[in-house]
Amino acid sequence: MNIGVDLGGTKIKAGVEMNGAVIKQETILLQDKDSLSSTLQQLIDLIKPLMAYSVNSIGIGVPSVVDTEKGIVYDVTNIPSWKKVDLKDILQDEFNVPVFVNNDVNCFTLGESRFGLAQGFSSVVGVTTGTGLGSGIIINNQLYVGNNCGAGEIGLLPYxxxxxxYYTSxxxxxxxxxxxxxxxxxxxxxxxxxAIDLWHQFGKHLGTAIKTIMYAYDPQAIVLGGSLSKAYPFFEMGMYNALVDFSFPESxxxxxxxxxxxxxxxxxxAAALIPNNYDNVLLKDR
Incomplete structure (x- = not known):
């Protein structure tokens, strides 16, 4: 069993994963975000009761750029006190189990690839739309993070x-x-x-993002997530309308x-970040 953690700007979720299912889960609202010590203690206190299970490792997804080897997170979105945090070392010292840290959208994409709708596809891009637009990339069944865990940040491309x-969040x-x-x-x-027309316009902008993904990565599957994906019935048509001029219709x-x-x-x-259980899970530029 492993613990997976999803750290967000407003709340933290943690759960015990066993055989591809969450068997115990805890959630808290994040308080006092200007204090590094306070937010870290909240994270530790959330994980502590889950350690009562036979936990082998902890995986955590964070909305930031991550040094995945050292487990250092930088400039975490919506948590101003987290400028540079040695999260891996802090949690390993606290709980005495291996800890693995990655970007939150990478964890979303890995989860869909290993346990969700994208099972069986070797190339996948996960896209989350909410406060921002994020994406994660699976290539040849491996999570691709780039040299600085910044691969897939298509939301920052000029548009x-x-x-x-700006137009897809x-x-x-x-x-x-x-x-x-x-x-x-x-x-x-x-x-x-x-309102229906607004969602249609939103869908057209998101369709442009999908075309960008197709030109860059040509995946077999794209999985949409995040809070705005719940309105999919309202932006689906606009999204597909934006794809009609894609240069490779057969693709x-x-x-x-x-x-x-x-x-x-x-x-x-996040739990699937543990390499002992999921071989070859991470692919980096060398």
Whole structure:
């Protein structure tokens, strides 16, 4: 059994993984984010009761760039006190088990590849859309992180007057249209035509992101996750409309696009970082 941890800017989830399932889970809201010692203690206190199980290792996904070999995280999104944290060493000293650290979207993608909708596909890209736009990459059944764990950050590519992330995340609704994505979703569900059109426009922008992924990686499958993916029925048509001018239509016909269904998939992916249980899980540039 292994512990998987999903560290976010507002909450932390941790669970015990056994045979590809989460058998025990804990969740807390993250408090006092300006204090490194306080946030670390909250993380430790969340994991402690799970150590009562026969735990071999801990895997943790963090929304940041990660030195995956040393387990150091840098400039964690929405946690201002986490500028440079030796997370691997801190947790190994506390719990005396091996600890593995990676980017949170990489863990999401690995989870879908090993346990979720993308099982059976050797090349997969996971895309999460919410506060931002993130992606993780599986190549030849291995998680590809690049030299600095920065591979797949397509959201930062220039697009229109901003970047792709600006138009394919909460920013599209809040910064451009003055409404939250949640409000837009509720309005669309109630039949509001303006909200439905907003989601259609959002889908077109996300379709551009998918075309970028196809040109860069040509995966067999793309799995969509994150809070905005729950509105998929409202942006699906706009997304596919944006794909009609893709230069390689036969490749597009073979592409499978899934919407994540498992709320614990990132925990499972974090647990799958443990190389003793999942051989050749990580691929880096050398």
């Amino acid at each position: 229109l007057d901003q970047n792709l992330e 909460n920013n599209f609704f809040e910064a451009i249209h003055g409404i939250t994505a949640l409000e837009a979703n509720h309005a669309a569900m109630a039949g509001n035509k303006i 597009l016909k073979r592409l499978k696009i899934f919407v994540s269904q498992d709320e614990n998939i990132s925990l499972l992916g």
